[in-house]
Amino acid sequence: MTSFAEAQECYRHRDLRQALYDAGEVIMSDVIVNLHGAEHRDRRRLENRLFRRDTFAYYENSLFPEIIRGTVAPYLADGHAELVSFGHELMMNLAALTSGVDRPHGTPDESFRLYSYLTTFIEGATLAHYTGDKAAKAAEVQTKLEEFDAEFLLPAVERRTNLLARLAAGNVTEEDLPRDVLTVLLRNQDKIPMAHESLRREIAFYLLAGAHTSATAFNRVMHNIFQWVAAHPEDERRVTEDRMFVQRCTHETIRLQPSSPTGMRWALEDITLSNGRKFAKGDRVILDLTVINRDPELFGADAEEFNPDRTLAAEVAPWGLSFGQGMHACIGQDLAAGLRFLDGDVLDNHLSGLVPVAVQTMFDNGCRPDPDNPPEMDASTTRPYFGRYPVVFVR
């Protein structure tokens, strides 16, 4: 599928079922993005209770700034960083809070182990694109999932179960509960029970969905801004002075380089789209976002290029279809990329999104590509990820 309108209809069609994660079963089999119909609707309704505007504002204004400062501080002191691992470390720290993975010891070693689980889970979810031995990798992911459970998930479940019991006994208040996915799921086990293995996959998925997509976007936004400023030196001051410039660059990056370049669905029935196009039951429908998001009718004659200053009709989202649409539309979109800033909006209470906030922090601290150490691509996957991206901080 290469047309925007057809893709929108496919995302919303109830007889088209998720197909993107069939190879990643070990971690993805029954997580929200892979459920369909009533099962998906119930899970989504439950998790939507957390993913509301007030929670995003609470994360962005109260919870995240300290984590961002704390994560970047050692690198500022060193004067350099490697963006791929830094981006994942930062986004993992934020996603751990959102998903409900505690780090009771707070030691670098503990974070390092969580990071190692996260990288294996990412490989598990994107197994279809893995270039090595897929069966061996799937077995490794399962082992890591069990180790993650023993080390991180079980203590996190226990802490929340105790808090919920104390809430029921009137010993603590709502404000004492963590605002995360794990708490929401545990609190509603009576209405929507989940086996522990399912809970484990869901939390591992949230950890990777929150961390990996945002970290990849973070890296690409940094790269695109470096390139834009090199070609438009007059815009260098905008990176630090115009608070919405970085957000526009983020939306433009996500349009051109979606975290997942394709959407994929199985036709559960024979289907006819409103323009007459037909799919037979069992067809696999592929939505090619790299073409759809570059439609010149919607994004202009220069749609192939990175241009944070493009003007768009109000109904055209600057990120195209990169957050999906319909029932599986990204639950973390506003958290990751904030809200689009429109004429008349007020900067003070504008939700910027964690990717723009993280990128802004880097530029506010004089981040530049390391002139002696060029970036390299990641050879272990067929997807276009950077493998290494050394940067320096110049004040």
Ligand code: HEM
């Ligand atoms: C730049 C960042 C992100 C991008 C580009 C992105 C992209 C997407 C896309 C394309 C989908 C739909 C998949 C489909 O329909 O096949 C999706 C779903 C989802 N995303 Fe994101 N995402 C991002 C950040 C996040 C964050 C920060 C979170 C966590 C809070 C998150 C959690 C989810 C979840 C749970 C779903 C499944 C929703 C459902 O099935 O109902 N995402 N995301």
